[in-house]
Amino acid sequence: MWFKNISAYVLAEGFDLDVERLQQALTDHRFRPCARSEQSRVGWVNPVESRNTDSDQFVHQLGTYAMVCLRKEEKLLPSAVVSDLVEEQVREIEARDARKVYRKEKLQLKDEAIATLLPRAFSRHRVIHAYLSLKDRMLIVNSSSASQAEELISALRDALGSFPVRRLNVQHSPMALMTQWLKDGQCSHGFRMDQDCELVNPMEDGNVIRCKSQDLSADEVTAHLDAGKQVRKLGVVWNDAVSCVLTAELLISRVRFEDMILEKAREQEAELAAEQFDQDFAVMSLVISDLLAAVLEAFDGLADV
Known part of the structure; x- marks a missing residue:
């Protein structure tokens, strides 16, 4: 596991993180696959065996470093497919009822189309590895995307209740x-x-x-x-x-x-x-x-x- 990107965050002063507490918190927020009606879901997996969703080990500690891994499942539902289904339903309603379908009803039809298509949609999985440097009081995320890094931090906050970190801010521009x-x-x-x-x-x-x-x-x-x-x-x-x-x-x-x-x-x-x-x-x-x-x-x- 060699990181290709380094997004570094500094833990707030006074915030102490116990690895055992982290393990328990992530256990309670482990990854579970999407339900039939869900479009996406995130959760924690074993950082060493990220494909193994049955593992009970969610923090891999090595000395003063502790690695974690967030897994996300997203249902692939192309907007064009949804639009085609909605347009087909609009044509049927207008032909059957001899009336025009307006925006509010179209939005309702879109929601219904998504609910109909989701159970048949393919899933895409991705993982984000990160580790805590307990000695340096830093979080290192293997991502060049600020939104993905923030997604992992948000998941840590959800699990722990509080996870105060900030991006590196230095003296010299x-x-x-x-x-x-x-x-x-x-x-x-x-x-x-x-x-x-x-x-x-x-x-x-x-x-x-x-x-x-x-x-x-x-x-x-x-x-x-x-x-x-x-x-x-x-x-x-x-x-x-x-x-x-x-x-x-x-x-x-x-x-x-x-x-x-x-x-x-x-x-x-x-x-x-x-x-x-x-x-x-x-x-x-x-x-x-x-x-x-x-x-x-x-x-x-x-x-x-």
Whole structure:
């Protein structure tokens, strides 16, 4: 389980989370498949065996790290299929009763069409892994989607009753510092530039320049910076261990662990898949903790709330 994205959240001061309490809370909110009339449902599953919905283990703890996994089932009901059924029913009513069907009745027919089609709809399942770094007091979510991360946090709040967290908020503007890195041609705190970036004009939302697999020291890139564009996303490599894209919102996306990190997780031969999961989790969580510490240090630490 190697995370491809890192959305980091900080636990509020004074909020202490006991792993046993978390396990019990998630047990009470375990995943159960959608009923025939339900369009979607979320719940917790075993983070090691996310396909096993019969497991009673919902928190996988390894040292000061505790992984969880949220599973969501969604019924696939294309809007065009619903619309076709409603239009067919509207034509039948208008022909039979010699009257026009208006909006309010159409909405009622739409609800009835959805209720009719749901039991026959295919289901799509997805899972979101996340882990708590108890020592760092952080939640790390493997998602580049803010809405998906918030969905997982909302599910934790539902289970626990309270789960106060906030996105990383740092002292130094990430956009300003990344722009300065690009202007200087070098980064700091163990980071070096890769070959991707996204430049924006702060005064014009649609004015975006995307550079992919390019020499970021090229004259054309410098010209955009001289014209006032700023860096919203920057591809970087940290300590020759992790390549990723840093964003102005401090989302770390397109995470790729270099071979030396992957090999470290396989120094000991694992006989079972669960053993390899633990080895991967142990190495990954330590590397991510160090990476986030470098990010916070580069941007002058967490800002006061």
